[in-house]
Amino acid sequence: MVDSDFTPVAGACSAQNDLLRSMADKFAVTDNDLRSVADEVYSSIVNGLQTDDTDSNPHGLPCRVSYVKSEITQDMRQAEGTDQIALGLTINTSLERFKIASVRLHGNGQADEVNKQIFRMAQGASASPGQLFQEAATHVAEFINSHNLDSAKQPLPLGVTIDLPLEETSKRGGRVVCSTSACNRMFGNVDIARSLDDQMTRQHLPVRVTATTNCSISTMVAAQRRFAHTCVALILNHGINAAYYERAREVPKLHGTPLGESDALVAINTELARYGAGSSALRPTMWDHRVDRESTDTGAHVFEKLVADKYMGEIVRNLITDFMDARLLFPKDADATMFSKPYSFFTSYMTIMEDTSEDLHEVGGLLNAGFNVQASAVDRQIVATLCRIVAMRAARLVGAAVAGIVRRAAEATGKPAVVSISGQLTEMNQPYVRCTVETAKRLALAMQLDEPSFNVLGEDGYTVGAALASLSK
Secondary structure (H helix, E strand, C coil), X not given: CEECCCCCCCCCCHHHHHHHHHHHHHXXXXXXXXXXXXXXXXXXXXXXXXXXXXXXXXXXXXXXXEEEECCHHHHHHHHCCCCCEEEEEEEECCCCEEEEEEEECCECCECCEEEEEEEECCCCHHHCHHHHHHHHHHHHHHHHHHCCCCCCCCCEEEEEEECCCEEECCCCCEEECCCCHHHHHHHCCCCHHHHHHHHHHHCCCCEEEEEEEEHHHHHHHHHHHHCCCCCEEEEECCCXXXXXXXXXXXXXXXXXXXXXXXXXXXXXXXXXXXXXXCCCCCCCCHHHHHHHHCCCCCCCCHHHHHHCHHHHHHHHHHHHHHHHHCCCCCCCCCCCCCCCCCCCCCHHHHHHHHCCCCCCHHHHHHHHHHHCCCCCHHHHHHHHHHHHHHHHHHHHHHHHHHHHHHHHHHHHHCCCCEEEEECCHHHHCHXXXXXXXXXXXXXXXXXXXXXXXXXEEECCCHHHHHHHHCCCC
16 A cells, blocks of 8 residues: 555646656555564664664664663652642754743643743853753743742752753753754753852842753653653654663663663663664655755654655745756746745644645745735645645654554563653644554554553643652652
8 A cells, every 4th residue: 555645736847747746656655664664663772772883783772771760650649649849941953943831730620730931042142061050050040930940848859851962960950962063062072950049149030940851751751640651752843753661671781780681671772863863664755855965964864854854844834846947836026036045944834734624724824925926826726735745744754653662662561552742743633643642553453462542642741740850750
């Protein structure tokens, strides 16, 4: 079976429909392709659990082991009704902002008390680790003051979560493991907990960092508060990532350690974005290769560049410009200036594929306001179809990857997998999320697994999850 998203556009000429069909065929994925992706992701996880030495294990995902364990649900229950307040801090590097949340757990059927606030990073805040953590501490102080939390008798626990590859160096500390110049400038090789604690001590804040996690793991913790048996978390943000719970004694790289001898279920940050190097299942198109070639990390993060928010809009822009170059889209005198600018077609624009109005009014309005183009009815249908082609290919591939993770999680827990999804795409593109879930379920059944269940946390599950992770004993 081939999943193709081509439907002839009514009123379009044969050349327009022929090009649209050609593009749709190149983005189509077969059931065999999807099963191969699921199998490759599963194998990449198994390989990644063997060792942290990427040179000797080039086909494994990093699969970084966290100090967070599934029994954190017990720690959360113990905090219910105690008036304990926990803080969470997200350092969101892709959007250059901090998110802070406070959580007080009530239990007994009462809703937890949650407050959230977003702070933009000031210009220059990312120039060095010292400046970054100084500003983070300043915003924590602002949050505490604005929510009257400065009268706490004991230091407030703070969980920090971050959207970059993270190595947890202790039960509360961690360091960013990213080789880009921007990462090195912002974080260096410093311990996040120690650096932030130093800054908060200087500002006399009654706060202490007790956990540092990747966003995928804090999302899984947040999901466990609502769905206790959650064992997989998927992040659909600017990039993509996933975490799951693994039996510690089944992790070869933990052998010889006290944790490696235990039966505990430990959180694993797969770093799913790195899947795809050397893959025979993924079939990037010429437009994918173009986006990769013009990126800052050519040849890396192959999978992420096919499916993530950061890249999908750019793929659509390239399809649109090819249509324009063939003189098959928009009036011949249309201003192509904006479409010629890389990353000018944001992935958020792809929600126009959900426009069901008779004249695709939303599509036309976007093209006029954002690109100064007066689009005909046919033009609007073509652009909406191009968005659908790219989004549905991405959703199916993500669903296949999730199926591979579900297989491993089900083996580890011995139970049907419960998957939670968080990130801006969950609110931005509902068809994408539905297709991801449907594909994962279909493949799980094909692999003779129990059907996984899914729940959606929305855009920001991880900041609350960071606060909850701070309660870990």
